[in-house]
Amino acid sequence: MDLITSLSDLINRAHHIVFFGGAGVSTESGIPDFRSQNGLYSLKSKYGVPYEVMLSHSYFESNTATFFAFYRDLMINENAVPNSAHLFLAHLAEKKDVTIITQNIDGLHQMAGSRKVIELHGSIQRNHCVKCGKSFPLSAIIASHGIPFCDQCGGVIKPDVVLYEEPLSDVIITRALIALQAADLLIIAGTSLNVYPASSLINYFFGNNIVVINKDDIPINKPIKLKINGKIGEVFSRVESLIKP
Numbered sequence: 001m002d003l004i005t006s007l008s009d010l011i012n013r014a015h016h017i018v019f020f021g022g023a024g025v026s027t028e029s030g031i032p033d034f035r036s037q038n039g040l041y042s043l044k045s046k047y048g049v050p051y052e053v054m055l056s057h058s059y060f061e062s063n064t065a066t067f068f069a070f071y072r073d074l075m076i077n078e079n080a081v082p083n084s085a086h087l088f089l090a091h092l093a094e095k096k097d098v099t100i101i102t103q104n105i106d107g108l109h110q111m112a113g114s115r116k117v118i119e120l121h122g123s124i125q126r127n128h129c130v131k132c133g134k135s136f137p138l139s140a141i142i143a144s145h146g147i148p149f150c151d152q153c154g155g156v157i158k159p160d161v162v163l164y165e166e167p168l169s170d171v172i173i174t175r176a177l178i179a180l181q182a183a184d185l186l187i188i189a190g191t192s193l194n195v196y197p198a199s200s201l202i203n204y205f206f207g208n209n210i211v212v213i214n215k216d217d218i219p220i221n222k223p224i225k226l227k228i229n230g231k232i233g234e235v236f237s238r239v240e241s242l243i244k245p
């Protein structure tokens with residue numbers, strides 16, 4: 001049985017699916033990932049500091065203006081739209097119980113129509129004042145220049161994204177663990193599984209059916225039922241017609 005047929009067969013037989021995704025799910029929407037050859041972290045920083053360092057809490061605190069220059073420049077992709085991977089998952093959720101656990105902050109799964117989305121690292125769509133807690137939409141960051149300040153109290157508006165040195169939300173982790181423990185199919189895609197604790201969550205899947213769809217091989221210490229080295233959008237486009245109503 002070829003890989004695409006095997007994948008569609010596993011999906012058709014599943015009842016509770018968890019899709020665990022990373023930046024590779026959004027590359028076909030034009031958003032670079034982090035660790036691929038042409039990923040963000042492979043680029044020479046325009047700001048004299050490696051991008052991975054700039055995405056840290058301490059850099060945000062000590063170089064807030066430069067952080068926002070970098071953030072608007074490289075972390076907000078206003079023109080990005082969902083690709084066939086996002087759309088496939090949204091369509092699949094109309095037929096099956098699908099929970100998406102994503103490390104991405106771009107909001108493209110929700111834009112595609114997915115409802116059960118657990119954003120481990122937050123979202124660029126949500127922002128809040130660090131002083132009074134007032135919420136702000138992404139437009140407040142895009143429309144401002146330099147450091148964005150709260151119109152209510154003058155505090156700094158911080159994106160609701162998890163920076164290095166910041167903890168993940170306990171509520172979010174609990175939701176992810178519950179979904180993983182209830183699942184009978186885990187699809188891991190578009191991620192290098194490089195970042196803890198996100199990458200450790202897959203250890204809480206106790207089923208037999210693990211599928212990995214990734215351009216590069218990834219380190220995973222659990223038995224994999226099916227591995228496809230390919231582009232997730234292309235793979236899902238070919239599977240779509242084989243999914244039973």
Ligand code: APR
Pocket residue numbers: 021022023024025027028033034035036039103104121189190191192193194195213214215216218230231232233
């Ligand atoms: N289809 C399938 N796989 C892809 C595709 C694609 N179209 N494009 C890229 N990939 C794969 C790459 O081969 C790589 O293994 O996706 C993976 C992306 O890995 P990373 O760039 O490390 O992204 P991710 O795993 O999401 O990083 C996790 O690191 O810096 C932090 O907070 C950041 O959430 C991010 C976290």
